[in-house]
Amino acid sequence: MRFTHWAEHLLDLLFPPCCAGCASSGSLLCPACLRAIARLQEQRCARCALPCRGTDCRRCRFSSSSLFALQAVALYEEPLRTCIQYLKYRGITRLAQPLGSMLAACYRRYHLRADLVIAVPLHAERERLRGYNHARLLADVCADELGLPCAHPLLQRVRATAAQAGLSSSERRQNVVGAFQCQPQRSALPLSGSTILLIDDVCTTGATLEACTTALLQRGAGRVQALVLAIPG
Ligand SMILES: [Zn+2]
Ligand SMILES: [Zn+2]
16 A cells, blocks of 8 residues: 555544535545446437437537547536536545546447547646646546546647636636647657547536637547536536
């Protein structure tokens, strides 16, 4: 047992963790809350994750997304919503372990195939203030379980953007135009022609994922598929 694991184990004994979903004592996410995060049931479009019957998705018919695929673990509902907020805003970074595992299970369930894993980046200043990028923590756990390499430095958020919450769909798109930049020389792993698995916590309109995808494709990525924890109900 490594020292950090040993120290965490000791801290757990002294201060038993509370479940982020129901506040019961014993674990960060109790078995009942894990089960309550029900995976998406109805048939959904493999490209945009909206409900659709058959292969003809109305949204994809009228829009030209550059994303090859988008999959989500569950709807943005309790207890997953609180878990994501605790991970993002309350510094409970250990939640990345169970949540990242859910992403890995989703990857397997939908038979996704990727060469590289990249997290949606935060602007450097925001990451400095928060102390970490929650999407990167999720991506690292997911990639580790899947045995895939991470290439986070390939993608940077070069423009600080206003929070997407509260903006309309077109305002969100406008807000992130040119916000991301891909620099293939920042990673030893080859980008050219490779399939990227892009990881984020929540996808609302897809504007952020779309802006990241555009930056990656412009610099030679073969295709980009996104995997997120939650999409709106
Ligand atoms: Zn619970
Ligand atoms: Zn679609």
